[in-house]
Amino acid sequence: DAGVIQSPRHEVTEMGQEVTLRCKPISGHDYLFWYRQTMMRGLELLIYFNNNVPIDDSGMPEDRFSAKMPNASFSTLKIQPSEPRDSAVYFCASSFVVGNEQFFGPGTRLTVL
Amino acid sequence: AQSVTQLGSHVSVSEGALVLLRCNYSSSVPPYLFWYVQYPNQGLQLLLKYTSAATLVKGINGFEAEFKKSETSFHLTKPSAHMSDAAEYFCAVSERGGGADGLTFGKGTHLIIQP
Numbered sequence: 001d002a003g004v005i006q007s008p009r010h011e012v013t014e015m016g017q018e019v020t021l022r023c024k025p026i027s028g029h030d031y032l033f034w035y036r037q038t039m040m041r042g043l044e045l046l047i048y049f050n051n052n053v054p055i056d057d058s059g060m061p062e063d064r065f066s067a068k069m070p071n072a073s074f075s076t077l078k079i080q081p082s083e084p085r086d087s088a089v090y091f092c093a094s095s096f097v098v099g100n101e102q103f104f105g106p107g108t109r110l111t112v113l
Numbered sequence: 114a115q116s117v118t119q120l121g122s123h124v125s126v127s128e129g130a131l132v133l134l135r136c137n138y139s140s141s142v143p144p145y146l147f148w149y150v151q152y153p154n155q156g157l158q159l160l161l162k163y164t165s166a167a168t169l170v171k172g173i174n175g176f177e178a179e180f181k182k183s184e185t186s187f188h189l190t191k192p193s194a195h196m197s198d199a200a201e202y203f204c205a206v207s208e209r210g211g212g213a214d215g216l217t218f219g220k221g222t223h224l225i226i227q228p
Contacts, residue, residue, distance in 0.1 A: 004156070033215060043203065045215035056215060091156060097212040100145065100164050104156035 002026075004105035006092050012111045018080040021108045024073055025094030033093040033102060034067055034077050043091075049075065082112045115140045115206045119219035127227045132176075132191040134222050136204030139185065146187045147205040147216065148178055157203065163187060164210070174198070199226045 005024040013019055025032050033048040047057040052069045060067070064083070069075040079086055089109050093102040120135040138144055145164050149157040161172025168180045178189045187204060201223050205216040 031213060042220045043216075043218040045217070048215050050213070059215070093157075095212040097210065100162060100210050100212045101147075101159050102212070102216065104149075104158070106154075106156045 004092055004094055004103055006090075006105040006108050008108060009106065010109050010111075012113065013082055014113050015083055016081045017112075018078065019082045019086075019110060019112075021077040021090050021092075021110070023075045023077070023092030023105060025075070025092070026103055027073070029094035029096050029103075030072075031095045031097060031102075032069060032075050033095070034075070035091040035093065037089040037091060037107070038087075046077070079110075082110075084112045086110060087112050115144065115208055115217045117204050117206050117217055117219035119202075119204050119222050121222055122220065123223045123225060125225040125227060126194045128196055129193050132189070132194045132198065132224065134189040134202050134204075134224065136178075136187045136189065136219060137185050138187060138204070138206045140206055140208055142208050145207040145210050146178075146180060147207070148172065148176070148187075148189050149203045149205060149218075151201040151203065151221075153200075160189070160202075194224075194226050196226050196228065199224055 007022045034046040037043045046059045047067045049069045067077045089107045091107045092105045095102045116139045118137045147162045148160040151157050161170045163180045171177045176191045201221050203221045204219040207214045
């Protein structure tokens with residue numbers, strides 16, 4: 001199994017631009033999570049899906065952030081417009097509920113100038 | 114609301130010495146507890162998990178952790194540190210199981226191994 005796949009691995013953009021981060025979960029997993037890691041706030045849950053349906057988006061910082069999961073093998077996290085304070089590493093994770101374990105992708109390092 | 118406190122943002126030990134990384138949690142229900150390790154520029158890898166079975170949990174790479182309800186603790190230990198253990202370690206809690214619930218993480222502890 002290839003594990004959780006995230007793209008791009010690195011993204012550098014300018015303030016005001018739209019950013020789209022992508023995630024392919026492990027095949028057969030029915031939960032997908034998006035986390036953000038910063039030096040100041042550590043690892044934070046942004047949103048998670050069950051069977052492609054958003055369950056809890058209370059961690060999404062503001063309306064500039066949106067996430068979708070159009071099918072079981074693909075999810076996107078979009079920031080529009082981006083701001084320098086959005087600079088962070090964004091992780092995607094997936095799980096199969098009975099396994100009690102989340103498998104993390106390698107992350108996308110986002111830098112907003 | 115659940116929370117995790119990791120004491121010590123940096124811990125330094127000599128190679129071959131005991132590793133002890135501290136984690137205290139707060140949860141309104143019996144928790145599920147996890148330790149993850151993060152190597153530089155990589156994602157998080159699960160070391161071990163507590164899911165209300167045995168209170169002493171053994172994980173990968175020789176690590177283990179003991180769940181102590183009276184102390185609300187889940188400290189991570191390894192008898193003999195190896196240079197390859199140098200990494201960032203995160204304790205996390207979930208109230209509904211790590212598979213079906215978002216995890217709440219501690220701030221992390223950077224483990225430094227001295228030769």
